Amino acid sequence: MEDPVFVIHGVGNRDEEGFARTVAQLRTATGLGLVPVYWGDLGADDRYVDLALPLRRPAADSGLRDDAEAPAEPETAAVLESLLGTPALRDAKEPPPALEDALRTGLAEELEEEPEEEKDDGLRGGRGPDADDILAELTGLWPETRWLSRVDDPGLLRAAGTALAAAVREEASDDSWDGLRGPDDGEGRLRALLRRRLRDLDRVAGAAVEAVAGRVNHQLRRHYGPGATRFLGDVLVYQRHREAIHARVRERIGAVDPELGRGPERPVRVVAHSLGGVIAVDMATAGSPLWTSSLITFGSQPAYFHLCDPRGGQLSPYADEQSVALPRSLARWTNLWQPLDPLAFTASRVFRLADGTSPVDVPLPHAAGAGLWTHSVYWRLPEVAEAVREAFTV
Structure with a gap:
């Protein structure tokens, strides 16, 4: 009878029965004798x-603020600003075309509603400034x-x-309007009007952006936070309690056959996901290795971890652009990865097997229904x- 696989x-698995069901489904799909190795309780x-x-700020904190009130925290504003607009637009020093077009259209529509005898040439003089006057003033105020x-x-x-067009038209309807000039805090009446309205609109836009960004941030934390937390938490625990987790793996293998993995005569075969792949490689390359004839990893990080912090055992650090030699205790290695999985890394450029070949990296096609977080989707992929x-x- 052939030895089991x-x-x-990997990380974040706290359901031993659920993991057993997942392995059973993979067993049915492959026809192989797969045995689950659970360590999530550790x-x-x-x-x-x-x-x-961080707690989400109450909605009231994202409302309009007076000039004397404190703005959003600098780091929050910096993150939001980095997400808004294109670099070219963020460097723009004048109103963008969409605003200019709406301003001109708004002025034209207001003009059409006036009695024929009150219309004048371009709105200048009798009923207020024209669009070019307004845009010239806005260009000076826009950087504010x-x-x-x-x-x-x-x-x-x-x-x-x-x-803005409506505000100008409303102001221009006042019979006291005298064009671009007029007493208003030492500046022209038009500029003062535009400054006030632009400041109000800017506050409204800021409040809306902060409110939306706050909700998005909250939803992202709720959706991805638990997975990211368990990934980081399990990595930290593994780094400190590696021996206990290795002992659990050996215990599960030994329960099937105490001789499996103890020498080249009875190597084991292993399938491993995520941090499970790191565990498998660490054990196969340890000073007293778990002899492994064939390993398949998917969504895993052994190469990444070794580059950041050499794993020890029989592995030398990566240096001088030379691949790290794997010992004979890890004979074959196939590494699968999803292009949209941020926790998946390749291995072929970092490691070299004892026979001189590299581990085989296999990119998997993105599943249409997998969404943007594909780290857990591997178990369901027919590939x-x-x-x-x-x-x-073989």
């Missing part, structure tokens, strides 16, 4: 990690805006242009089942 899970305690996460100058949403910019079946039936 041991399956080691992983990070993440029951109280919410206490370390904090948010409007950093967004590229056409709808928001069109709304701002329409609001993974096919790769496992091919690796262990």
Whole structure:
């Protein structure tokens, strides 16, 4: 009877029965004798990690502020500003075309509503300044805006242009309007009007952006936070308690056959996901190795971890652009990775097997229904089942 294939899970797994069911499904898909190796109960305690996460500010804190009130925290503003608009737009020193078009359209529509006898040439003189006058003033005021100058949403910019046009038209309807000049804090009446309205619109835009960004940040933390927390937590626990986790793996293998993995005569075969791949490589290359005839990893980080912090055992640090020699105790290695999995890394450029060949890196096609977080999707991919079946039936 052929020896079984041991399956080691990765980070964030706290459901031993669920993992057993996942392995059973993979066993059915491959026709191989797969044996689950569960170590999740030794992983990070993440029951109280919410206490370390920043709280979302109440909605009232994202409302309009007077000039005397404190702005958003510098780091929050910096992050938001980095997400808004294109670099070219953030460097722009004048109102963008969407706002200009809406301003001109708003003025023209207002003009059409006036009685024929009150219309004049370009709105200058009798009823107020024309669009060119307004845009000239806005160009001088635009660098003072904090948010409007950093967004590229056409709808928001069109709304701002329409609001500015309405404000000018309302002011121009006053019979005391005298064009561009007039007493108003020492500056022209038009410029003072535009400064006030632009400041108000900028505050509204800032409040909206902060509110939306706060909700997005909160949702991202809720959606991805637990997975990221368990990944980091399990990595930290593994670094400190490596021996205990290795002992658990050996215990599970020994329960099937105490001789498996103890020497080149009875090597084991291993499938490993995520941090499970790091565990498998660490054990196969340790001073007293778990002899492994064939290893398949997916969504895993052995090469990345070794480059950042050499793993020790029989592995030398990576240096001088020379591949790290793997010992004979790890005979074959196939590494699968998803292009949208941020926790998946390749191995072929870092390691070299004892026979002089490199581990085989296999990119997997992105599953249409997998979304943007694909670290846990491998178990359901038919390409993974096919790769496992091919690796262990040759």
